[in-house]
Amino acid sequence: MIERISNNQLYRLIMANVMELIREPGVLFWGIVFPILMSLGLGIAFTKKTDVITTIAVTGQNHLIGKPSDTLSVLLSFLRTNKAILIKNEQGLVSRKLTVTDDKLGNTHFIFTAMDWKAAMVLLKRGNLNIILDEKDGKIRYHFDPRNPDAQLTYLKLSKLLTNTGPVVKEANLEISPLTVTGTRYIDFLIPGLIAMGFMMSSMWGVSYAIIERRSKKLLRRMVATPMKRSNFLIALISVRVLMNFIEAGLLFLFAWLAFNITIQGNVAALLLLFIAGNIAFAGIAILISSHTAKTEIGNGLINAISMPMMVLSGIFFSYHNFPEWSIPVIRQLPLTMMADGIRSIMIEGAGFTETVYPVTILTLTGLIFFMLGMKIFRWH
Amino acid sequence: MNSPYVIEVRNVVKSFKTVQAVRGIDLNIGPGQFVAILGPNGAGKTTLVEMIEGIQQPDHGEIRVMGKPWKGNETYLRQHIGLSLQETHFVEKLTTWETLRLFASFFSIGKDRCEEVLQMVALEEKRKAWVVNLSGGQRQRLALGISMINMPKILLLDEPTTGLDPNARREIWAILRKLKDQSQTSMILTTHYMEEAEQLCEYIVIVDHGKILKQGTINDLLGEIQDIPVKPAEIRKITLDDLFISLTGRHLND
Numbered sequence: 001m002i003e004r005i006s007n008n009q010l011y012r013l014i015m016a017n018v019m020e021l022i023r024e025p026g027v028l029f030w031g032i033v034f035p036i037l038m039s040l041g042l043g044i045a046f047t048k049k050t051d052v053i054t055t056i057a058v059t060g061q062n063h064l065i066g067k068p069s070d071t072l073s074v075l076l077s078f079l080r081t082n083k084a085i086l087i088k089n090e091q092g093l094v095s096r097k098l099t100v101t102d103d104k105l106g107n108t109h110f111i112f113t114a115m116d117w118k119a120a121m122v123l124l125k126r127g128n129l130n131i132i133l134d135e136k137d138g139k140i141r142y143h144f145d146p147r148n149p150d151a152q153l154t155y156l157k158l159s160k161l162l163t164n165t166g167p168v169v170k171e172a173n174l175e176i177s178p179l180t181v182t183g184t185r186y187i188d189f190l191i192p193g194l195i196a197m198g199f200m201m202s203s204m205w206g207v208s209y210a211i212i213e214r215r216s217k218k219l220l221r222r223m224v225a226t227p228m229k230r231s232n233f234l235i236a237l238i239s240v241r242v243l244m245n246f247i248e249a250g251l252l253f254l255f256a257w258l259a260f261n262i263t264i265q266g267n268v269a270a271l272l273l274l275f276i277a278g279n280i281a282f283a284g285i286a287i288l289i290s291s292h293t294a295k296t297e298i299g300n301g302l303i304n305a306i307s308m309p310m311m312v313l314s315g316i317f318f319s320y321h322n323f324p325e326w327s328i329p330v331i332r333q334l335p336l337t338m339m340a341d342g343i344r345s346i347m348i349e350g351a352g353f354t355e356t357v358y359p360v361t362i363l364t365l366t367g368l369i370f371f372m373l374g375m376k377i378f379r380w381h
Numbered sequence: 382m383n384s385p386y387v388i389e390v391r392n393v394v395k396s397f398k399t400v401q402a403v404r405g406i407d408l409n410i411g412p413g414q415f416v417a418i419l420g421p422n423g424a425g426k427t428t429l430v431e432m433i434e435g436i437q438q439p440d441h442g443e444i445r446v447m448g449k450p451w452k453g454n455e456t457y458l459r460q461h462i463g464l465s466l467q468e469t470h471f472v473e474k475l476t477t478w479e480t481l482r483l484f485a486s487f488f489s490i491g492k493d494r495c496e497e498v499l500q501m502v503a504l505e506e507k508r509k510a511w512v513v514n515l516s517g518g519q520r521q522r523l524a525l526g527i528s529m530i531n532m533p534k535i536l537l538l539d540e541p542t543t544g545l546d547p548n549a550r551r552e553i554w555a556i557l558r559k560l561k562d563q564s565q566t567s568m569i570l571t572t573h574y575m576e577e578a579e580q581l582c583e584y585i586v587i588v589d590h591g592k593i594l595k596q597g598t599i600n601d602l603l604g605e606i607q608d609i610p611v612k613p614a615e616i617r618k619i620t621l622d623d624l625f626i627s628l629t630g631r632h633l634n635d
């Protein structure tokens with residue numbers, strides 16, 4: 001019996017794929033270590049409150065250290081009152097640093113630097129500062145790009161600060177209550193996206209690239225010159241990949257649970273069903289991509305052409321709601337979007353089978369249609 | 382309907398977009414015969430052999446293997462032929478043994494036969510080595526082993542020694558000679574090495590530009606050389622190479 005199984009071609013094909021996979025160090029890195037590092041990096045960058053350092057250019061005469069005049073003199077006396085520290089940077093520019101402490105939102109360090117308009121523009125273009133102050137009709141004037149949210153934030157903070165004429169009073173921020181509830185943090189948004197992206201990338205490279213490479217090396221041709229069943233070849237390749245995808249997603253989830261206390265709010269069985277549907281979709285797409293070409297460079301290009309736009313559009317790292325209104329219904333139909341949104345709805349919003357029926361059906365159909373198209377034009381030789 | 386030949390090729394023609402690779406070839410090969418298809422690069426050897434292997438389809442003409450056309454008999458024929466392609470790269474990170482086991486499983490063949498083949502191609506010591514770490518000669522021996530795994534009635538080898546050093550080449554020859562002594566397998570081998578054709582095959586087919594220029598036993602072919610003006614002192618050195626030059630006006634390995 002054991003002898004019969006071990007001589008079975010499907011078993012041998014599966015084992016060959018498993019062996020090849022686990023002997024490839026890149027698989028371990030890109031499939032397991034990389035998503036974990038990414039979630040760690042992005043999760044921390046967006047969850048931890050950090051000190052913000054904002055540089056503000058003050059143009060005109062050397063008002064900060066020279067003879068104070070007009071409105072800008074008010075700024076100087078304000079900085080003095082609040083004991084702004086005098087600092088000198090590498091270029092010899094003199095600045096005054098004013099720190100506003102905040103235990104909820106993190107501290108903000110405003111660094112006021114006197115410079116001429118030209119120098120300010122250079123720094124602005126380099127992204128070193130986003131707001132420039134000067135004086136007009138006895139009032140402080142703010143120059144900044146209104147479409148830059150960072151600049152807007154600086155403006156709001158600064159104008160609030162500067163309308164306060166006396167010393168800056170530290171007061172407990174009673175009206176701010178940070179949201180740290182599981183499910184509302186950036187990391188909660190990110191992890192489902194990373195899982196969906198992992199499924200897609202792993203199918204693209206693991207199935208598409210593997211097929212194209214075997215074709216380019218004439219291994220595919222050699223294999224079909226034996227009584228090997230073609231279906232077994234594909235079943236082995238895809239099933240090993242799907243198994244690997246589940247392991248990768250499981251490890252990423254385990255990590256997110258340990259490091260960020262992420263949990264699944266909704267139905268776990270529905271989540272598994274969605275995973276299967278997503279794998280069908282991406283495997284189908286992978287088969288179509290790899291159906292014809294024998295050139296690995298073309299395969300590379302095709303894989304990137306399909307996966308890159310989806311990674312940008314599908315709201316893996318940032319919500320796709322910033323894209324134009326008309327494009328959102330289209331974006332929603334992309335397999336990666338459907339997968340990421342579906343996982344989010346189960347993990348964060350506590351969705352169950354009812355909410356999952358639609359994405360599961362569409363993903364499965366997408367996979368089957370692409371698979372059949374792919375098989376129609378599949379080149380074994 | 383019983384044909385005395387294991388391979389029959391009738392007026393076969395095959396073109397690609399701009400080239401006529403094979404332009405009307407007829408060939409019969411009997412059981413147990415070792416046949417060399419000798420010709421320079423681009424002569425059409427691979428195209429011809431792959432049509433016999435059922436990998437490519439002829440535009441015109443007819444091919445029968447063991448009395449059967451490929452159409453409708455693929456399953457049966459695949460069971461009984463063995464082949465090695467001109468260039469196959471097996472999976473780099475599988476071992477020699479795993480690769481043999483994989484191909485054996487396609488024929489539902491178990492590990493005893495794999496052991497046998499491993500010995501025949503002298504790769505026992507490389508059993509656990511990854512394919513990527515094998516030398517060129519060892520890889521060719523692995524390909525040869527895989528082609529013989531199902532004890533094929535017909536073996537088709539496309540340039541099995543091209544690119545190998547003389548030692549590695551002789552090792553392959555030794556394996557094939559042993560096979561000839563110990564089995565009834567028929568073999569077609571393509572090559573552009575004279576010596577290989579002379580050493581291994583009793584029947585030689587010289588092809589160029591998709592056509593057969595001459596075919597016959599080595600003695601038939603060298604007999605033709607009477608017509609070539611040579612000095613008596615050189616008569617012993619006359620080889621197939623001279624024949625090829627006399628037929629085409631150029632060297633075989635050009």
Ligand SMILES: Nc1ncnc2c1ncn2[C@@H]1O[C@H](COP(=O)(O)OP(=O)(O)O)[C@@H](O)[C@H]1O
Pocket residue numbers: 397398400401402420421422423424425426427428429
């Ligand atoms: N798939 C193909 N597409 C286009 N031309 C081909 C193809 N295969 C072979 N040829 C051409 O057909 C001719 C014969 O090739 P081939 O059978 O490989 O010769 P050989 O094996 O004797 O070197 C060559 O001119 C080659 O370029």
Ligand SMILES: [Mg+2]
Pocket residue numbers: 426427428467539540
């Ligand atoms: Mg060739």
